Amino acid sequence: MSDIADRVAKIVVENLGVEADKVTQDASFIDDLGADSLDIVELVMAFEEEFGVEIPDDAAEKIATVGDATKYIEEHKG
Amino acid sequence: MRRVVVTGLGLVTPLGADVETTWANLIAGESGAGQITRFDASNQKCTIACEVKPKDHPWGFDADKRVDFKVQRQVDPFIVYGIDAAGQALEDAGLTDMTEAEKERTGCSIGSGIGGLPGIEIESVNLHERGPGRVSPHFVHGRLINLITGQVQIKYGFMGPNHAVVTACSTGAHSIGDAARMIAMDDADVMLAGGAESTINPLGIAGFAQARALNMSMNDRPTEASRPYDKNRDGFVMGEGAGVVVLEEYERAKARGAKIYAEVTGYGLSGDAYHVTAPHPEGRGAELAMRMALKKAGLGPGDIDYINAHGTSTMADTIELAAIKRVLGDDLGGASMSSTKSAIGHLLGGAGAVEAIFCILAMRDGIVPPTLNLHDPDEGTEGIDLVPLVAKKREVRAVLNNSFGFGGTNASIIMQKVD
Numbered sequence: 001m002s003d004i005a006d007r008v009a010k011i012v013v014e015n016l017g018v019e020a021d022k023v024t025q026d027a028s029f030i031d032d033l034g035a036d037s038l039d040i041v042e043l044v045m046a047f048e049e050e051f052g053v054e055i056p057d058d059a060a061e062k063i064a065t066v067g068d069a070t071k072y073i074e075e076h077k078g
Numbered sequence: 079m080r081r082v083v084v085t086g087l088g089l090v091t092p093l094g095a096d097v098e099t100t101w102a103n104l105i106a107g108e109s110g111a112g113q114i115t116r117f118d119a120s121n122q123k124c125t126i127a128c129e130v131k132p133k134d135h136p137w138g139f140d141a142d143k144r145v146d147f148k149v150q151r152q153v154d155p156f157i158v159y160g161i162d163a164a165g166q167a168l169e170d171a172g173l174t175d176m177t178e179a180e181k182e183r184t185g186c187s188i189g190s191g192i193g194g195l196p197g198i199e200i201e202s203v204n205l206h207e208r209g210p211g212r213v214s215p216h217f218v219h220g221r222l223i224n225l226i227t228g229q230v231q232i233k234y235g236f237m238g239p240n241h242a243v244v245t246a247c248s249t250g251a252h253s254i255g256d257a258a259r260m261i262a263m264d265d266a267d268v269m270l271a272g273g274a275e276s277t278i279n280p281l282g283i284a285g286f287a288q289a290r291a292l293n294m295s296m297n298d299r300p301t302e303a304s305r306p307y308d309k310n311r312d313g314f315v316m317g318e319g320a321g322v323v324v325l326e327e328y329e330r331a332k333a334r335g336a337k338i339y340a341e342v343t344g345y346g347l348s349g350d351a352y353h354v355t356a357p358h359p360e361g362r363g364a365e366l367a368m369r370m371a372l373k374k375a376g377l378g379p380g381d382i383d384y385i386n387a388h389g390t391s392t393m394a395d396t397i398e399l400a401a402i403k404r405v406l407g408d409d410l411g412g413a414s415m416s417s418t419k420s421a422i423g424h425l426l427g428g429a430g431a432v433e434a435i436f437c438i439l440a441m442r443d444g445i446v447p448p449t450l451n452l453h454d455p456d457e458g459t460e461g462i463d464l465v466p467l468v469a470k471k472r473e474v475r476a477v478l479n480n481s482f483g484f485g486g487t488n489a490s491i492i493m494q495k496v497d
Contacts, residue, residue: 017147039148041215 004051004077005070011046012066015039025067033066043069051077082258083496084339085331086171086324087435088163088272092128092317092422095139096166101439103137103421104447105469109301110422111315116278124292126300127278128317128423130159149229152216154194159320159428160226160274161233164188167270168234171324171336176268178235184268185238186227187257188322189249191427191483194221196279226274226320238266246483247388249273250321250430251491255345257325267327272431274320283316289355292316293391304424305451306389306417307399307464314390317423321431323438328496339438340477340493344377346370350486357394361401363488364388364480368405371478371490380411382492383474384446386433388482389417390424396458398480409461414472416465420450430481434491437477441495445471 009023018033029035029043044060047053047069053076055063063069087097092110094100103110110128119125131138141150144165145158164186168174176184201217219225224242231240239260243252250273257271277283286292293313296303304315331338348370350363357364372378385402389395395417402410418436425432440446452466463470479491 015151017151034148038215045212045215 002070002074004074007050008047008066008070008073011050012043015043015046023066025065025070027066028064029066030064047073053077079262080264081328082261082325082342083328083331084323084342084438084493085326085336086167086173087339087438088166088170088322089319089432089435090130090139090159090163091319091425091432092130094137095130097170097435099137104418104436105445107448107450107468108421109450110317111300111303113300114278114283117280119283122280122283123287123294124283125297126303126315127283128315129278130319153220153225153229154197155276155318156190156194156274156320157220157226157229159276159318160188160272160322161229163272163274163320163322164226164230164270167322167324171326173268173324180268181235182237183266184236185240185260185266186230186236187239187241187243187253187260187269187271188226188230189243189253189273189427190223190226190275191244191246191249191273192275192277192282193223195277195282197221199279199281230270239269245487245489246485247424247426247429248481248483248487248489249427250432251434251479251481251489252347252430254323254325254342254431254434255347255489255491258342258345261325261327267330269325270322271325272320272322273427275426275428276318277426278316278318286316291355291392302451304391304420306387306391306395306420306449307455307459308452309454309456311391311395313392314419315423317419317425319422319425319432320428321435323431323435338496340441341496342491343494344371344375344490344492346374346490348488350488352486355484357397357482358486359397361397363486364398364401364482365404367488367490368402368478368480371492372405375492375494377476377492379406382406382411382413382476382478383472384437384440385410385413385415385478385480386437387415387417388480389449390419391417396456398482399458414446414463414465414470416447416449418447420452430479430489433481434479434493437479437493441474441477444473445469446474
């Protein structure tokens with residue numbers, strides 16, 4: 001896993017209180033990790049903080065899996 | 079009208095994270111007061127409080143026991159305390175496994191006086207320093223007063239009345255009284271009722287200090303600062319925590335063989351119509367509430383064995399006492415009266431519920447908790463048993479619990495033993 005993927009996974013574990021081995025890149029925040037829409041808003045804020053990126057609302061709405069978040073950050077991180 | 083009994087108890091207090099630990103410490107004369115550890119209070123006029131103790135303390139609180147990790151992260155401490163106390167009460171009542179039909183007839187009336195002040199403070203600073211985009215999406219529903227009730231009903235699947243009282247320091251008593259009426263009026267068969275508070279944060283302490291409500295003269299002697307009825311009393315000590323009871327319709331409780339602690343027989347409510355923070359100087363509102371509760375209970379002076387006074391350790395203590403004398407007689411009809419705020423501080427919206435539980439335990443065990451630090455009783459207390467310094471064994475069959483709050487709101491609850 002890339003450094004970004006590791007850091008994304010760590011934030012997900014801390015925010016959602018889920019077991020680290022469940023946080024695969026394929027895992028869906030809502031279907032697999034028990035998040036609701038507000039949890040995703042909070043996660044997106046945490047990603048913005050951690051990586052210094054802006055994730056606009058329309059992009060955030062398309063982030064459904066851990067991998068989606070990792071990919072977005074990898075592509076937009078300065 | 080249907081009869082209403084108490085079948086479960088739950089407590090989170092500065093003296094313990096459960097009912098029996100709190101009660102044992104209270105009877106032993108322990109104090110929950112100390113220097114504020116929750117934040118750096120060195121620039122505050124008041125530096126002391128009765129905090130709920132951390133997990134590693136002998137009587138500390140472990141939120142992980144009953145509150146989901148995610149919920150803990152999203153909500154203010156008063157909601158965490160409330161969810162835990164509600165869970166304790168349900169477990170104590172043996173009602174953690176109800177049918178869907180029973181859940182539809184089970185509700186909550188768990189309020190708070192102020193709500194999520196610490197979270198409001200933190201997010202206000204956050205908004206100011208980092209902008210609106212950094213405000214937590216859980217900010218609103220993590221601070222709202224009715225979210226103990228909301229969280230508890232979601233957790234346990236209760237679909238009955240979803241209610242939350244906000245009447246400052248009368249909240250806990252009003253919550254129990256209102257919930258008892260909902261059962262009496264057939265709106266529900268079971269109600270979780272009580273209150274919670276946690277405002278030991280910079281804004282909360284500063285606000286009450288500026289209102290001249292807190293003790294600010296005994297910062298170096300925290301365990302001596304809450305001293306109801308003592309001549310040297312000088313304001314209350316802030317407490318925090320939660321108290322929740324399970325109220326249940328009597329026939330239902332009897333039929334399932336529930337442990338019945340007490341019956342809620344009297345409830346009185348009134349307003350002072352006088353001042354936003356000061357009680358009516360003659361205690362007229364307090365008197366009206368007590369008289370209404372006695373009338374509802376069908377009791378007279380001489381029938382009450384124990385009074386848990388509002389007794390905040392302010393000048394208002396003697397106003398309350400004068401009102402009680404007018405209602406029950408100069409000797410309070412032989413009742414013992416104490417203020418447990420001397421040990422746990424003032425739990426504000428949680429006070430009435432926590433103190434109602436102390437009243438119930440006094441009936442159960444035949445012992446009344448002490449008024450700590452009462453070394454030099456104020457004028458007007460002569461001939462009255464204020465249970466100074468040490469707990470006292472006595473038969474207790476009927477109890478009166480008073481709660482009064484800012485805004486001139488008064489509530490009195492009477493509970494009795496069920497034979």
